[in-house]
Amino acid sequence: MARAWLAPTLLFGPALVWSLAAGLGLAWTASDEPAWADLERHGDPVAGSSSCRGCHPAQWRSWHDSWHRTMTQQPARGHLAAAERALIGPGGATGQAGVLAPFAGEQLDYGGFRATMDRGDDGAPRVLVQRLDDAGESVVGPPVLDVAVTLTVGSHRYQQYVAELGRGDPAGLGTQPVGATPELWRLPVAWHRAEQRWIHMNGAFVEPEGEPGSLPDYERHLSRWNDNCIFCHNTEPVPGRGADTPGFRTRVGELGIACEACHGPATAHLERHLGNPLRRLLASATPGTDGSIANPSTLGPARESEICGRCHGQRIARDIAKVMRDGDGFVAGDQLADISRPIFADSTIEGAEGLDHGRPFAARFWPDGTPRLSAYEYQGLLLSPCWDPVGDDGLGCGHCHDMHGATPDGQPRAGRTGEGACVGCHSPDTLGGAARAGGHGGHAALRDHERSVDCVDCHMPRVTYGLLEGMVSHRITSPDPAALLGRADQPDACTQCHVDRSRAWAAASMPALGLRGSPVDPSAARPEEALASRVVLDLLGGDPIQRNLAAHALARPDATGSIEARMAWIAEGLEDEYPSVRWFAWRGLRSLVEQLDPETGSDTTWLPSVNQSGKASASGREALARAENSWLPSVDQSTNASASGREALLEALAQFDYLGPIDARVEVITRVRALVGPAPLAEHPDLHDRLTSDRWGLAIWIGE
């Protein structure tokens, strides 16, 4: 009898025991309340992105490739031998993880000071700032800054550097308060990735030049990392500034924007899933119900967008003292409004009632409330008609953006760029004017070489400035130039592409395209629009952000108007008193010159007899434009194209430094102007002077 059971027991027994154990384990796990319940995670420590990699390798990889990861980095440690340092040329890469700039002895003279970026004996990146003599040639006196870089901030557009300056040590004892962490400060120079050069931070922010030789002006953008930069550039930041203890007790969960910035602390999640593998196997049966972690993709649009809005929407904490002491305590999935309110144009803060007519943030928004600076994307979404303020059926960030997609720049969701962003809800066949040539809006490509204008071009125009770029507005709107007719304080979507047109022309074109808009009152048009395009008028007489965006618009590849005409116009920006405007004008002019045919030095793509937008009904509007804008033909014929002229322009522009001394800039501008033709409104000097002098009253100071 015993032998009869031997074979089946030995053969089938182990498998049977395993199957019973696995079945019982599954049943126990499925019915175990703690394995499924929502867990309280506020105050939980951060586990770190490396702990996510084992189970989520694809998501970890896409995050690792993102700009979020490199938002704050610690320069890799390691001694660079003198021989290695000698090999690093001015444009060479150091190979030092986390550091984009060479730090090989580069120098940047600006505002009466010379910054030298090199390395200390231990190979650590170092920034040395010294005062220049009156001639601007030699350094004088002791260094005003001589610091080793502790952290780097950013890496996509430009990289900023953070160092310990000893400024948390007012007594000058060389020590911090007991138990305190050092105060770290953002340095006044940054590495501009696109141009592979050093810039002073004044070149990136919308502020006028400082007084040459003024140290306060030079250090205007020194910013304490512990209670400023830390917030949106790190995971679970805690400034650690308490009212009852001196100094900072600063800490972050992880440098940079890592997994737990969007998913919340993962320690409880790890305990739950590493402790019981059967819980992981059962996850397929109940997707999205794991209460130990937040998954933004399973949250509604409001909660999901608030995770992004925590940083991509400047806000005011409800309890600033608490945030400065303990951090904001936000965990993904929380209601953001519980801890902060987003800044809008009419937002106020206690103690600032008397500033800027009680609207201290108004300069960051266009007059209609649309944000005009980056890092206000969340506010743009909240102001959009696609947002659902009551229910949770509206648009969320995740509709167009995918944090784990394949494209780090802008992180678009696959298939959701251009028209793809909108057609899921707005069928192109049912939109106004869909049946006409060119479809809704009349801007579909009608010729082979043309790019079809898509939804984003018109409904999310590039009227946002940030990080030395013109960016799309995240307030989704319908173009309505007629509503802005007679005003010069806000750009409209149409003339940001039709840079050679007036706003009156744009307003008159709307009914012709079968598009809705405000009633057109031709008498409301500003008289100067008969003499120059809207964008050119903005470049001359707008406020600094308008001028930045005007220069950016004039250089866009799909802007209308001949390249030669745009070159003559945009060169005006080289003379601007704001470095950021000069940067846009210089980069834009260089881009336009490079687009000229190298053989003839002329624009071979522009067809002056046909509206650049190539619409079937262009002739009527063209006639209207020519009737209204008598300046159009004369500007188009203003340049005398030649291949040598193209080369001379490129050579001159190579010598232009938008942060350089004014004498050198004037010399280059004189050469450029001689090559590109007369400045806009050259035949109307009084108007030109009035516009450029009036803009002094529009000066704005937007640092952080």
Place this chain on the structure above:
Amino acid sequence: MSADRHLRASIALVALFLATGLWLEAMYGLRAEGWIDDPLRREFLRLGHAHGGLLEIVNIALAWALERLNTPAGWARKIRGAALLGAALVGLGFMLGGLLHGPTDPGPPVLAVPAGAMLLLSSLVATALVKPED
């Protein structure tokens, strides 16, 4: 299970798991959603295809070995059943685990894989150890 039935079933299952290879290849060629964009599913379907096919070939070898070693009929019948079931569970456990997977791990059917592996391992050990006189 008779020797003939074991051999025929093993060959049939080899054919079945080889056929899944055609299916996987077709999904790759057609860039099928849920295959191309799902590495976890891809990995486990491949594991199922490969293990299922190879372990059924092991069953064919086992069928030959049981005849060659004159394993007693009582043992041989049970060894054949366990080996055939084990190979099928390993292949199907991988494939179903991949088809029904969660965010980070395969689905519960993957628990059949260890059971199948134990069955097959026991069968091989028994084939090696059991003598004609046992």
